[in-house]
Structures are given as structure tokens and as C-alpha cells.
Amino acid sequence: MEQDKVMIDYKHRQAGHCESGATSNLFNYYGVEMSEPMAFGIGNGLYFSYIPFLKLQYAPMMSFRNLPNTVFHRSMKYLGIDATVIKKFKEPKESMAALDRNLEKGIPTGLQVGVFNLTFFPPEYRMHYNMHNLVAYGKDGNDYWVSDTVMEFPQRITSEDLQRVRYAKGVFAPKGKMYWINNVKKDLDIKSAVEKGIKKTVYEMIKIPFPLIGVKGIHWLAKDLKKWPKKHGNETASFYLGQIIRMSEDFGTGGAGFRYIYGAFLKEAAEKFNNPELMEASKMMGNAANHWREFTYLGARNCKNRSKPEEDYGKLSDMLHEIADMEKAVYMKLDKIKI
Amino acid sequence: MEEEANPIYKNQAYGQFRELLYSYGADGKFEKKVGFHGESDRVTLQQAWDLFNDRIEDARQKVKAGIASPVLYYMEKTLVTPLDLSMHAGINVWRVKRHLKPNVFKRLSDKTLKKYAGAFNISVDQLKNVE
Numbered sequence: 001m002e003q004d005k006v007m008i009d010y011k012h013r014q015a016g017h018c019e020s021g022a023t024s025n026l027f028n029y030y031g032v033e034m035s036e037p038m039a040f041g042i043g044n045g046l047y048f049s050y051i052p053f054l055k056l057q058y059a060p061m062m063s064f065r066n067l068p069n070t071v072f073h074r075s076m077k078y079l080g081i082d083a084t085v086i087k088k089f090k091e092p093k094e095s096m097a098a099l100d101r102n103l104e105k106g107i108p109t110g111l112q113v114g115v116f117n118l119t120f121f122p123p124e125y126r127m128h129y130n131m132h133n134l135v136a137y138g139k140d141g142n143d144y145w146v147s148d149t150v151m152e153f154p155q156r157i158t159s160e161d162l163q164r165v166r167y168a169k170g171v172f173a174p175k176g177k178m179y180w181i182n183n184v185k186k187d188l189d190i191k192s193a194v195e196k197g198i199k200k201t202v203y204e205m206i207k208i209p210f211p212l213i214g215v216k217g218i219h220w221l222a223k224d225l226k227k228w229p230k231k232h233g234n235e236t237a238s239f240y241l242g243q244i245i246r247m248s249e250d251f252g253t254g255g256a257g258f259r260y261i262y263g264a265f266l267k268e269a270a271e272k273f274n275n276p277e278l279m280e281a282s283k284m285m286g287n288a289a290n291h292w293r294e295f296t297y298l299g300a301r302n303c304k305n306r307s308k309p310e311e312d313y314g315k316l317s318d319m320l321h322e323i324a325d326m327e328k329a330v331y332m333k334l335d336k337i338k339i
Numbered sequence: 340m341e342e343e344a345n346p347i348y349k350n351q352a353y354g355q356f357r358e359l360l361y362s363y364g365a366d367g368k369f370e371k372k373v374g375f376h377g378e379s380d381r382v383t384l385q386q387a388w389d390l391f392n393d394r395i396e397d398a399r400q401k402v403k404a405g406i407a408s409p410v411l412y413y414m415e416k417t418l419v420t421p422l423d424l425s426m427h428a429g430i431n432v433w434r435v436k437r438h439l440k441p442n443v444f445k446r447l448s449d450k451t452l453k454k455y456a457g458a459f460n461i462s463v464d465q466l467k468n469v470e
Contacts, residue, residue: 016360058390099360169458249377
């Protein structure tokens, strides 16, 4: 290992969600003021999918966020910024060399990593989750300085560990994916980007003709939730319910399955473009997010006590249906809004 | 959201990290705050790890009793299914499932053992001896 020291003057700011946080920090490095919710909204972070036939850590898979790298890729596309995404490297060594070259040029570089072997991550969260993002911005001998936006402070990680997490295996394997911004234009058309971002999110949440994605997916989940105690027994049903709550309230969601962040985005956009309709939509989204939180709170109580399950599951299922309707109203409203 | 670092739970390791949390107030404001996890998060995490630890302990007993091979124990310990393990180690799924039997495991070549050791991030000696 060569003994070199590179340190880019990169400002670490904590964020709710790893990828939109990384994206907004990268924007700020290049002199564009962009908050985390803004990056999240433009890059279509919001999503819902429920995949009962795939199991993640022994429970059905569901996701409250979009596929990895969507936020970065789409926000760059909609804003028309020159950015590079390298999807995979065949050789791990090659990818580390590419990272070193970037750092020497002074480019902070985003990396997709797996969480399981991430040394500085809280141990209780180290599950097989390959959609985490961090930004490498410095190298000191064998150690790299990385900014992981869900942590409070920047972290150090050794070269070997970084290589291991960049080549974590399994579903959505990162394969050494890296991304960075080349240069940023002076006059960014944020208005049209916001419009495109909202349009795409609305499409993904209510218009995809497939029952497991978007609002329909929430309804489907609600229907299934009711059947779990009879179908799988109380213990398993409670564990499955725990999975919904883990996915929506876990580390790096900002709470309530990203709904708070999206509401904050709508509010910011409303203030920026002086649009009362958007403000209304943000309030509706905020209420939906509060309902999500109520749902997780009640669900967690069920997980803790496991008492009177049939009643509880019926009630929780009704709550989910209600949430889905509330969210649908938001998207219907957003669909009609002209910014 | 509580501000205390995990007052409730038996395993004190859970919920010690502060994260950025959003919330929505009745006045229509979204607020950002750095704080500890809410109770619901802790409860479900505890629930998940209870299950994982049960499975790991169960696998250890099986290996000790000679019903299963160490691959099962390390598989449970790294929280993977045979399908995931086959991706991690680069071995076919049906072979991985076969290697869970102790008799088959004993006859494995060094090359295969190395693959497993690499996937579990341990040495071959550790793989052979479950503590």
C-alpha cells in the first residue's frame, strides 16, 4: 500500500436517508444549495412495493424506497447535470484503484455498499442489506475517510473492509458501484426538475398496472396482514408484522417509511414556487406520515405483548387501508397540480 | 420519540446510536431532530434478534449433537439462507443444502472449504470447529 494522504474539504451533514443525504451533500460540495428532502423528491425516493414470495431475513420483503441509485441517477438526469455512474467492476482491485484516482483528482465519490460487514455501523443493524450508500472523500495511508449520512460524524474504514463491503454478495449486490458529479452548470432549472420528479413519483405510486406496487401494494399488504395469524400462527404473524415496522422505522428512513421526508420536500417546493396547492398536498402527506407512525406504534405494541391477535390484526389492517387511501388522495392531487 | 438511550430493553446495545428523525406537527411544520430511536423500532429489532439468536443457538446444538454440519451454524450466524450462501460462496444451491449434512461435510475438499470460509469471513480451522 502506498503511503499517501488525500483529504477533500467535504462537509458531512447527517441525513435521514443514506442516498438522498449523500446526493444532497455532493450537490452542496459543488456549490448548489440543496436540502435532503429536495434531493429525495426530485430523485423519486418514495416508493412502495410488497413482494410476499421473496423472503428477506425470514419475512416477506417490502420496500418503502426506490431501487438503489435511483435518487442520484434521476436527480442528475432531471437537473441535467454531468455525472458518471459506473455500475460494476470486474476486479475489486480495479475498483479500489479507480476510487484512489478519483480522490487524488479531488472528486468525492459515492459508493454503494452492503451493511453486513460495515465495521462502524451499529451491530444491531448489520443485516444483509446491500442498498446502503456512502461517500468516500479522503484517504490516509490504508484508511479511507467516508461520510455515511445516517451517522452523526464521518467515519474511518480500512481499505480491506471497504473492499469487502463494496463487494458484498446477494440480492442487489453492489459489485463495486460508484458514482460522482463531473461538473455542475450555473443555472439549474429546479422548477422543471421538481415537476418531473413529482410526475414520476405519482406514476410509480398509482399508475403502474401491477397490484404489488404503489398504493395498490399497500392495500394488498393490508389484506394479507389480516390473514397472517390464521395462516402462519401468532408467532410468525407477529414477526412478519415486525418486518413492516422495521422496514418503515429503521435506521436511515427518517421515520414513517420516508413519508416525512417527502412531505418536507412538498412543503419546500411549495414555499419556493409559492404554490398553495402543493402546500395543501404537503399537509396531507404529513397527516399520512403521522398515521404511518401511529400504525407502527400500535403494531410494535402488538409485537411486544402478543395479546388478542385477531382483533389487533383486523384493526391494523383497517389502518393500513386508511393510510393507502390517504396517500392515494395525495397523489391524485399532485397529479392535477401545475407548478 | 424518546431522548433517552434505550431505557427499556434487556440488551443495552440496541438503540444507542443517534439518528436524524423527521416529524410533522399539527401546525404544518416538518421538523428535523437528532435523537434516539423510538420504542417501536427497538421492540421490532429486539424481536428480530431474538429470533436470529434462537436459530443460531438451535443450529449450534444440532452441530454439537452431530445432526448438522458447521456450515449450518455459520449460515445461521451470518443470517443467510442456502440461496444467499450459494451466491456468497459461489457454490450451487443443491450442493450447499447437501453440505449441511455432517457426513458430506467431512468429505469436502480444501477448495470448497476455502470458499465457505471466505463467504463467512473466517479461517478454515474456525469453520471446522464450532466453539
